[in-house]
Amino acid sequence: MFGIFLLTLVLITGVAIVRTDNLFVAVMLMGIASLLIAVNFFILDAADVALTEAAVGAGISTVLFLSALALTSERERSKSARRVLSFTVVVVAALVLIYATFDKPRFGDPQAPVQTHVAPWYLENTPTYIDIPNVVTAVLASFRGYDTLGEVFVVFTAGIGVLFLLGGGTTPGRLAQEKGNEGLRHYLIPRVVGRFLIPFILLFGLYVQFHGEYGPGGGFQAGAIVTAAIVLFALIEGEGRALAVLPQRWLLGLMAAGPLIYGAVGIAGIVMGGNFLDYSPLSSDPVTGQHLGILLIEIGVGVTVTGVLLSIFHAFAARGR
């Protein structure tokens, strides 16, 4: 029942997002909708996904939208076009989808086709081949590791795309001297609380990174959390200081190193006699090899995500000057 309540809230929020013409409000509502959806994921037993949706969807996404909003206008000016046509298309499509749902398997049915075949195999064989408690990580990092490699490269592509479009930001020295770029340093409470929180957030990020095999977590969530910590630092202490701590060059290096680490593990698999991204030959005992492989690629993922998200944030932040 709680699920129904949450979903209804999501629907209401969705309609509100479409109707409001204040873009700041729309971004905030989007963050709320993401958070509601994340809680819903948790109710639906998708713990890893809930963590990711909260960190990436509600967290980082809102930050990016706000950074971009600061560089553009805050109000939506014109009215919609092609209203009737769009509405008709959309309603027809919705009806088609709803019609198709009447034949779908019952919600939660353990005998539904989707629960058979591949899924039970993962649940049965993870202890034998990979021996880690979190099956989602086992599938993500090993059984379907090639998809995750692709995903890392999608993130990398977005990173170089934004850097290509918006430039890599300026040198920290210049920014630190500019007036008005002192962040929130003059506001005592955010500064004190923020300074207190940042180390804990970083620690949590590292925990999530390395604990992904045992509980919800992994490289993507960890990268988002670490980024959040540094973004908080930038907000409080100012862009210049943040760039001095972690310069753009290093971020570019992180961005490139992450995918290369992942790829190197894959190639190591070939060199050691298996196929690409086969972790079993990486050590004398296949299961240890799997652990090693998963550890390394998750590091690759975390490094890439941190590098990319921070580069994007800095690119937006620096553009306004």
Add this chain to the structure above:
Amino acid sequence: MNGLGPHLPALQVVVPMLVAPLVVLLRPRGLAWAASTAASVLAFVVAIELMLQVLGAGPVGYLMGSWPAPYGIELRVDALSALLLLVVTGASTLALVGGRESLDTQIEADRQPYFYAAWLLALSGLSGILVAADAFNIFVFMEISSLASYVLIAGGPDRRALPSVFKYLIMGTIGATFYLIGVGLIYMMTGTLNLADMELRIHAVGDLDPILVAAGFITVGLALKAAIFPLHVWLPNAYTYAPHMATAFLAACSTKVSLYILLRFDFFVFQGNLEGHDLQFAIYLMPLAVLGILVGSAVAMFEKNVKRLLAFSSVAQIGYMMLGASLVSVAGLTAGILHIFNHALAKGALFLAVASFAMVAAGLRLDDLSGIARRMPWTFAAFMVAGLSLIGIPGTAGFVSKWYLIVAAMELGPAGVPLVAVILISSLMAVVYIWRIVEVACFSRPEQESAPAITVSPLMIAVTWVAALANIYFGLVPELPLALASDAAAELLRHLP
């Protein structure tokens, strides 16, 4: 190469993919271009190797991570994949080898490493789609290639590239998400993501309605990406305002890969399982194909910008490919698939020539090209050869695929006559729009006799000629692409009940 032989399907994707992060770190001038070109050449060599393997021994498989399918991700290279891999890697290599100066004039030096890295990612994304045998894997690589393409197109110096690429991003993402919905619905009913496995398991599904809805979503999603009429609206502007060499690369292959996914999904997964699907395919897609051919050619006849003219011509050519496919016969599919190869040769050569023109002329409107035939005789001659191939003059590659298409249409008997008429009329329209360019280039006097001392490098001219001559070669000796295309057609039709 021997030890790596079995790993070729993986290497096809991995080589350009892993060079990309390296390229981003290369600051010195020209090094980014050199590394990218080397990676592209390597990819082309791998594609040729794979083609030889496929022609010799049939489809090549590979298990990522050594996990058995359908639990792990499987790769599969057959005739259709091999043909398209040649097109993609070939187009990328040619455009890179000949494109250095053109790109130097259009993209600032400090941004070039990002641009070239995006190029390699587009190449590896497209390759990844072509070797994939898993529906979700296709989605991931589709997004890699799409995002990379957006970056490539946005690199153009003309600010109109930006709203064009935004429109492409929106429509492309809707398309990819529709595809994802379709895959989700199929997964819900079958429990698997592996294409071969899906085909088998749909037989056991009781209620086929979600599968039908899934087929609809996947088709619409891929039609958006493949620029099938009427969802082609993002293409003309995106191709026009992109950097010229990026247009040469993308026009030759990026929409064709989406067409490839459509064909593979449709024939491998749906045709065998949904009754009357082959009829549905014909009924829905044939009219759209015909409209695409006619509207694309018609608009091209009146266009004033050379690149946009050629872009609309591409919409028409995609129509030919869809027409062949919608006939659901050996001849039709062979013709459509062959046209993918031949169109890439023709359009690639045309856009390479246009890139050269752009370096000398003031702009790319037809008037700007007055008298360009005199100033750049060699490049213009290559343009003419490629133009003849586009029209379909006997002796060129374009003729071969149009001939097969007409033969396939005639197989329908009296019903095929209107289709043949459409093909002939549109070819006449192609004569008109190519002639407009030729006429202005040869017979008009430029307004000012200003002759800037810019000449195009011999390398660029040579590359353009390689592409143009390929049109003639494969027009006279079409055995290789024909063998691949007919193998591919047979393979696709094998899945029909």
Add this chain to the structure above:
Amino acid sequence: MELLGLYHYWVFAILLMTGLYAVIAKLNLFKKLIGLSLFQAAVFLLYITMGKVDGGTAPIFSGAADAVFSNPLPQVLILTAIVVGISTTALGLGIVVRIKEEYGSIEEDEIQEIDRQ
């Protein structure tokens, strides 16, 4: 719980179409991107909903002998899809910022007007 199950799918359909409506009908580029995010979030809901098993729990072994687990595969797919979605959004936002700089506006009709001149 028949109704609960169908309700999930209906929410997916309505949310999907709300997002799609924002993308095609709104002229503000920023709004289009927000609509796109909403559109994608609806698809995530579809996948995760189909993975739920009655009385199940998250697919993490905790030593309990008779645990029933929900399906891990849709979760893996959606983890990937979320990241792909945010990458697309980030790139889209970059393009919107550049458009604002070049055109001074992020309304589609105004941009087309400027290009026409």
